[in-house]
Amino acid sequence: MKNKYSIFSLIKNSFTYHENWQRAWRDPEPKKSYDAIIVGGGGHGLATAYYLAKEHNLKNIAVVEKGWIGGGNTGRNTTIIRSNYLWDASAGLYDHALKLWEGLSQELNYNVMFSQRGVMNLAHNLHDVRELKRRTHANRLNGIDCDWLSTEEVKKFCPIINCSPDIRYPVLGSTLQRRAGTARHDAVAWGYARGADAMGVDIIQNCEVKGIKRNGDKVIGLETTKGFIQTSKIGVVAAGHSSVLANMAGIRLPLESKPLQALVSEPIKPIIDTVVMSNAVHAYVSQSDKGELVIGAGTDAYISYTQKGTHEVIEGTLKAILELYPIFSRLRMLRQWGGIVDICPDASPIISKTSIKGLYFNCGWGTGGFKATPGSGNLFAHTIAKDEPHKLNAAFNINRFISGDLVDEHGAAAVAH
Amino acid sequence: MFIINCPYCGERDHSEFSYGGEAHIVRPKQPTELSDDQWAEYLFMRKNVKGLQYERWNHAHGCRQWFNVARDTTNDKIHSVYKMGENPPK
Numbered sequence A: 001m002k003n004k005y006s007i008f009s010l011i012k013n014s015f016t017y018h019e020n021w022q023r024a025w026r027d028p029e030p031k032k033s034y035d036a037i038i039v040g041g042g043g044h045g046l047a048t049a050y051y052l053a054k055e056h057n058l059k060n061i062a063v064v065e066k067g068w069i070g071g072g073n074t075g076r077n078t079t080i081i082r083s084n085y086l087w088d089a090s091a092g093l094y095d096h097a098l099k100l101w102e103g104l105s106q107e108l109n110y111n112v113m114f115s116q117r118g119v120m121n122l123a124h125n126l127h128d129v130r131e132l133k134r135r136t137h138a139n140r141l142n143g144i145d146c147d148w149l150s151t152e153e154v155k156k157f158c159p160i161i162n163c164s165p166d167i168r169y170p171v172l173g174s175t176l177q178r179r180a181g182t183a184r185h186d187a188v189a190w191g192y193a194r195g196a197d198a199m200g201v202d203i204i205q206n207c208e209v210k211g212i213k214r215n216g217d218k219v220i221g222l223e224t225t226k227g228f229i230q231t232s233k234i235g236v237v238a239a240g241h242s243s244v245l246a247n248m249a250g251i252r253l254p255l256e257s258k259p260l261q262a263l264v265s266e267p268i269k270p271i272i273d274t275v276v277m278s279n280a281v282h283a284y285v286s287q288s289d290k291g292e293l294v295i296g297a298g299t300d301a302y303i304s305y306t307q308k309g310t311h312e313v314i315e316g317t318l319k320a321i322l323e324l325y326p327i328f329s330r331l332r333m334l335r336q337w338g339g340i341v342d343i344c345p346d347a348s349p350i351i352s353k354t355s356i357k358g359l360y361f362n363c364g365w366g367t368g369g370f371k372a373t374p375g376s377g378n379l380f381a382h383t384i385a386k387d388e389p390h391k392l393n394a395a396f397n398i399n400r401f402i403s404g405d406l407v408d409e410h411g412a413a414a415v416a417h
Numbered sequence B: 001m002f003i004i005n006c007p008y009c010g011e012r013d014h015s016e017f018s019y020g021g022e023a024h025i026v027r028p029k030q031p032t033e034l035s036d037d038q039w040a041e042y043l044f045m046r047k048n049v050k051g052l053q054y055e056r057w058n059h060a061h062g063c064r065q066w067f068n069v070a071r072d073t074t075n076d077k078i079h080s081v082y083k084m085g086e087n088p089p090k
């Protein structure tokens, strides 16, 4: 990398009051043609471009983004990272990502603030206890760390949780993945963008794809708001807008796009040093480095592209938060927002070739794809470069909806994220 | 947040209703004749429209009747409400 960030560059730039830092990435106009184009400049798209350049030596490539990079779900999520999924295929996929997270700040020379503060998944009824214990065993068989905590151990690990037996949904125990945690969402997008740019990838913002041009059964280019761009390989990573892009290419996807909301409180002193999730009452919370509580709510039931979400979903989540953490009762909420998440019928992603030559889709991450960002990009790059899936994403092909070989992580994944 | 005009009860907050997904997906007449591709179409593939979508709702906390709604998914504006079995408005 030309301009490596280090303690020395920090000192050097302090002499000029930090006014002369170089741009983290260029702002190029699109070329006439590329070897491959990634549609969607979220974390997944940028990571895909990064690994295409780094591991597959494809340098004449571009990422086209209709808004600004990281402005989609990447910049809207609650940043929970874990790999304690039930099924083997998911365990392989998400743990591949988790391992990449562990070295990502060094790899990118960019602090993504990955913090392995642990993720708890609470059990509130007998069924939860059984499911979560089963998952603990399944995780261990797949080499993924997972502990089961009794109610007393929950109280010890996270003292502010209300463990009274008298609450409506008492805490009967919890799983704990200690390697899990959070990261800084923007930094992930920016770090991958800077890394990809340094290898020659063109990152083109404010460039919306309006059409996917085909010649028979293969792609030949993209119609965009910055004109026609020729290419023989297109990787679409457009999250909530995946169906819109599939429509442009004339293919069908099994997705539904729904609003998902989150909110943060006013900043307070450190009070919770882990991530606590609860599926049964749908409440999860962690604390950002700024001190805000980061709270994730649920999805609305219906398809919508409004990026808003309804108030009663927030109300439901905050009721549950208050019962589990009475200490938060006088805290004020600062901001609320929504993102549009693309949900597959089996709650697992699609990282796949399509029936059209040179057209690849990476979508269906729904409510929980942030954690997979490095792994998703890494495997999608492989799929695009080799025109065949890596063994870790082979199960996540589009054809599983025809064969019936689904990767059913609804519920099995403990909670939506 | 939006208001739905139930054809049987009138205008109510949408939280009284439950969503039934894309409308006008016809149940296969001869399920035994269906190929895997056709099953996938029927069970899983969806239009997931950005724009005017025809969809089903049920007045779950009211009269419990099913009906159809034409709603713009870019702003949640409802264009019309029509009964089960009726054709979508033009």
Ligand SMILES: Cc1cc2nc3c(=O)[nH]c(=O)nc-3n(C[C@H](O)[C@H](O)[C@H](O)COP(=O)(O)OP(=O)(O)OC[C@H]3O[C@@H](n4cnc5c(N)ncnc54)[C@H](O)[C@@H]3O)c2cc1C
Pocket (backbone or CB within 6 Å): A039, A040, A041, A042, A043, A044, A045, A064, A065, A066, A067, A068, A069, A070, A071, A072, A073, A074, A075, A076, A077, A078, A079, A080, A081, A207, A208, A209, A210, A237, A238, A239, A240, A241, A245, A260, A261, A262, A296, A337, A338, A339, A340, A341, A365, A366, A367, A368, A369, A370, A371, A372, A417
């Ligand atoms: C409120 C909320 C909380 C969440 N919490 C978590 C969590 O705790 N943990 C977790 O793992 N996941 C979580 N998720 C899910 C996670 O955010 C997503 O799965 C992930 O960020 C998807 O990344 P992406 O890069 O695929 O999508 P995005 O970041 O959405 O990127 C897609 C990009 O495509 C662009 N695009 C769309 N159409 C076009 C077009 N026609 N032309 C050009 N560009 C286009 C968009 O502008 C967008 O920037 C959450 C999501 C939300 C909304």
Ligand SMILES: [Zn+2]
Pocket (backbone or CB within 6 Å): B006, B007, B008, B009, B010, B059, B062, B063, B064, B065
């Ligand atoms: Zn009614």
